[in-house]
Amino acid sequence: MPPSKTRRSARPGRGNHAKEAEVPTGKQAVLYARVSSREQEREGFSIPAQQACLKKYASDNGFAIVQEFIDVETAKKTGRTAFTQLLALLKKKGAKAPVVLVEKTDRLYRNLKDWVALDEMRVDVHFVKEGIVVSEESRSSEKFIHGIKVLMAKNYVDNLSEEVKKGMHQKCEEGHYPGMAPIGYLNVREGGRSLLATDPERALLVRNLFDLYDRGEHSIDDLAEYAQQSGLRGKKGGLLGSAVIHNALRNPLYAGQFHWGGKSYVGNDPALITWALFERVQARLDGHPYTRGRSHDFAFAGLVTCGHCKGAVTAEIKKEKYVYYHCSTRCQREAFVSEAKLAAMFAAAVRPLKLPEDVREAFLASLKDSRRDIEVDVRARxxxxxxxxxxxxxxINAAYEDKLEGRIDDAFFNSKRSEWETQRAEAAEEIQRLTRVSAKSLDTAIYVFELANRAYDLLISREPRDQRRLLEILLSNSVLAEGKLTVTFASPFDQLTEPTTGPETENGDPGSPDRRHSVWSGRQDSNLRLLGPKPSALPG
Incomplete structure (x- = not known):
């Protein structure tokens, strides 16, 4: 599709390519291409194919590509080298930045932090294969649909990660610690699986730390000195400080149990000490004023900031059953707000969310496009x-024949077979994981659709603790001041709020021309993870 009218271009000058000085204002562009791993690069998921597509689009629409940015790495975490360089260039160019050409949404960013970083640059971005141009002049409905694509891309990556975590939890259920081995242990592979084994050089020294502390004659600082004198070092050769030793003494893995994902498991990995010794050490450690857990878990704690001092709004219980919220510093000595009243304020704040009919149709079309893209990626993987x-x-079959015919000995065959069996198990596990991921790939979009249509009804029908989970998705900021709540909607829901007319109420300022930012505290979105949808929520 032809590009929309652009507003800026890169200024010819020092440091640009020679060709850039000949390019008319408004027709300069930068190219960005990415594959999600070095494995994809080797298997031909094709940076050259992306470059060819983008260069043809630039030629057809009169753009001159003045610079190219290529990334070959994962986008699950921010910090991609070329993407960072792209942001630096756009920031340097400022109001005269070139347009950005990219193949598809998931090639440019697959997490929300990247999206926010680029959005703040206010540049025109052309998603060539999707036929979309996102710019400052884009309609709110277009930005909303684009936000859905970003959320679906993020959800797809999260689903892949979840399936890996499921494998870890299965390993926990079997009694094996799934993480990196702590000091005193080694990670070894047996039967195609990574398991813990005692470290012959460090295991005895770690056990001595528990024995020495159990005597009641030594402090943790004394143990740090003992570790230094006895040659007990970290895995990278560094000295063990008091904090590291304290954490080791608190780790139940050494006594045959471990914690993972909020649960406790009885381990089948080798123990270095008895459980009785571990409990005695814990009793001695508990005699010191170490940090203690929270006694209460309030529904809206951490969601709201004070509009006066920007501090946290905290909660406390009155008369052993009523929950009230107030500024943690009591900066203005304002009246406390009950949890029920705060819940009502949140409900009133989300009530204006609307999904217009034209956006609904565009959303359904985007849903189909994103489903197709995800299915193609899953199929390729x-x-x-x-x-x-x-x-x-x-x-494996060829090596077995070689062994039978005497071309290789048993020792060589067994060592190679163990390695190949591990690779085969990993490949089979990935196939099963991708099958499960494909089935869940629409969860995010379906749930966003349901939230956009029924946010208010969903909120008022739930208890405060469940309301919190919805609010963490819908809102990026909430500010309480003078008994009134002002909220900032998270992307893409900020594109669906319509200003209303009317006087101020204690539930906020509906009459404000921009209800998204009456007060800004600068906090990152609390939790960008979406809940699972109801099976009946699929539109159409």
């Missing part, structure tokens, strides 16, 4: 994993 599985199987 599955084919690659299946190819690895078949290749390793052929290697």
């Amino acid at each position: 599955t084919v690659a994993a299946q190819a690895r599985l078949e290749r390793v199987t052929r290697l």
Whole structure:
């Protein structure tokens, strides 16, 4: 599709390519391409294909590409080298920044922090394969649909990560610690799985730390000195400080139990000490004023800031059953707000959310496009994993024939077979994981659709603790001052709020021309993870 009218271009000058000085204002562009891993680069998920597509689009629409940015790494975490360089260039160019050409939404950003960083630059971005141009002049409905695509891309990556975590939890259920080995242990592979084994050089020294502390004659600082004198070092050779030793003494893994994902498990990995010794050490440690857990978990704690001092709004219980919220510093000595009243304020704040009919139709079209893109990606990953599985199987069969014919000995065959069996198990597990991910890929979009249509009804029908989970998705900021609540909607819900007319109420300022930012505290979105949708929520 032809590009929309652009507002800015890069200024010719020092440091630009020679071709840039010849490009008319408004027709300069930068190209960005990315593959999500080095494995994808090797298997041909094709940076060159993205470059060819973008260069053809630039040629057809009269753009001159003045610089190219290429990333070959994961986008689950921010900090991509070329993407960072792209942001630096756009910031340097300011109001005369070139337009950005990229193949699809998930090529540019697959987490919300990247999206926010680029959005703040206010540049025109052309998503070539999607036929979309996002700019400052884009309609709110277009920005909303674009936000949905970003959320779906993030959700897809999160689903892949979740399936990895499921494997870790299964390992926990079998009694094996799934993380990196703590000091005194080593990670070893047995039967295609990573397990813990005692470190012959450090295990005895770690056990001595528990024995020495159990005597009641030594402080943790004394143990740090003992570790230094006995040669007990960290895995990278560094000295063990008091904090590291304190954490080790608190770790139940050494006594045959461990914590993972908020649960406790009885371990089948080798223990270095008895449980009785571990409990005695804990009793001695508990005799000191270490940090203690919170006694109460209030529904809206951490969601609201004070409009006067920007401090946290905290909660406390009155008469052993009523919950009230107030500024943690009591800066203005304002009246406390009951939890029920605060819940009503939140409900009134989300009531204006509306999904217009034209946006609804565009949303459904975007949903179909995103589903197709995800299915293509899952299919490509599955084919690659299946190819690895078949290749390793052929290697094992060929090596077995070589062993039978005496070309290789048993020791060599067994060592290689163990390595190949591990690779085969990993490939088979990835195929199963991708199958599960594909089935869940629409969860985010479906739930956003339901929230956009029924946010108020969903909120008032739930208890405060469940309301909090919805609010963490809908809102990025909430400010309480003079008994009134002002909220900032998170993207993309900020595109759906319509200003209303009328006097101020104690639930906020509905008459404000911009209800999104009466007060800004500068906090990052509290929690960008979406809840699972109801099966009946799929539109159409």
